[in-house]
Amino acid sequence: MDMSSEERYADLHTHSQASDGMNTPSQNVKLAVEAGLGAIAVTDHDTVAGVDEAIEAGKPYDIEVIAGVEISTREDNKDIHILGYYLNTEDPILLERLQQLREVRDHRNVQILQNLRDLGVEITMEEVIEQLGRELMPDESIGRPHMADVLVAKGYATDMKDAFNKYLAEGAAAYVSPPRITAADAAVWIREANGVPVMAHPGIYGDDTLVERILDHSSIAGLEVYHSDHSPEDEQRYLEIAQRRDLIVTGGSDYHGERQGKVFHGPLGGKNVPMSTLVQLRQLQTAIETGITAE
Template sequence: MLYADLHTHTTASDGTQPSSENVRLALKAGLAGIAITDHDTVAGIDEALAAGTQYDITVIPGVEISTVSEGQDIHVLGYWIDHTNPLLLQRLSSLRDVREQRNMMMLERLNELGLQITMEDVLASLQASKKADETIGRPHIADALLKKGYVASMAEAFERYLGKGAAAYVNPPRIEPLTAIEWIREAGGVPVLAHPGLYNLDKLIPQLTEVGLAGLEVYHSDHTPEQEKHYRAIAEQLGLIMTGGSDFHGERGGVVFHAPVGARKVEMSVVQLLIDAKQTTSKLLFSDKGEDEGAQA
């Protein structure tokens, strides 16, 4: 069997490895494919595609879009997107602006709690300098807290300060999951709900399926066997593609976050299902465009 890891992050967002290294790690893990799914950016994809050619690994261009529903962070994965699409790039830029706002709000909260940490401290802790189209997120702040000695581990940083309900957690207004699905489809991609076991919002899945959700990340490093069984059943019932991935973010503080490349994987036949879904999306977009042009004629 040939396998793919469909959820990995790079230094373009909150991973610690450049995207070419993720592809090399996929080869080392015996995988045939890997997706690059950075938060609200596609900046690492071109490098990964070049590495895929070098290592003979299928690289799936992807993105993980940050949304909110009922006060809960919801992440929507987009696969086989046109990562050069100007409208998508503009939209992702707007999301990074919100992410920057959130980072500053969290730093203000931390300062109010007596933890002297600034954005300069966060930037100084980065393993690579950030470009304008790359993102900074909570793991970067957690890493700075760790290096300044305020916490003993990344896990403690999230439990005490940065995770949902923790002392410095904030969640400014963001787009809804439906909007992310629309953006992904308009960029020629296939929308998949990421790690549903982390949300406790199962009622959202059929609602999103009705508006174009194509898949469900059943296999994830933070899912229990019981959760995987549960979401397999939901995916089968709704006719959703069952995807999976490690959610690899690299190593921080001597610990791999969330899991190594290839720790969770799916057969390459799932990649083909995503390709088939992309082709269906492209036909629908072409049909809609034709209808619009006909109406204007």
């Protein structure tokens, strides 16, 4: 969905250094302000470590910063990501669960690096962390894009896309798929933290039958129709699915910052939804928190 001068919009999918983004949470908020957005959600992978900084950074400006997360799950041998909005980021059960997910990610990272070494690609976790150019903060997580940076820096790949295609993407030579929770589990976790669960970027999964089956058997309340990797045809198809199922229609850039001169997945604010979407999300969040909804 494109921005116009008549109405302000929200980017509901952005990443910071708390997971695999290039910018601090504060820098992402500043970019959102400069882009004229009315709201930005911080949705780092399996962590809410960047939310407080982002909220503080937004206070001097006329912008809403939404507490969010993107939870990694596994269904039918595919990675499925579930976004959570307006959740309680201080909920101790949620924080413990996210810590467990990051531990799974850590074990996966060790195996990916071993697979790379088996292929004659010599990179270490120490090099990955050094490539960050800063200390790894508590509750931050290392992701595949961080490894891709080192693969490019050492000449094993020409850019991020090449690194993923050769080594890190699903089905590539060093790819590892660890045991994960289901999408239905993630939706329950988000609701138990008084948040609203939304399926992220369904077009990436390449299996609409699986998408529909997950929606059938979970308490997911929204669908990310607008995403940097969705074609106009994808957007129309998922809009129809969301409307047929009475799901909240969301969207966001999935902005990770710039790597090797390229923005990944898309520029902040490049995909967005009207501010009225936030009203729907907040209304459902209130219903979940008060126990009014039976979903």
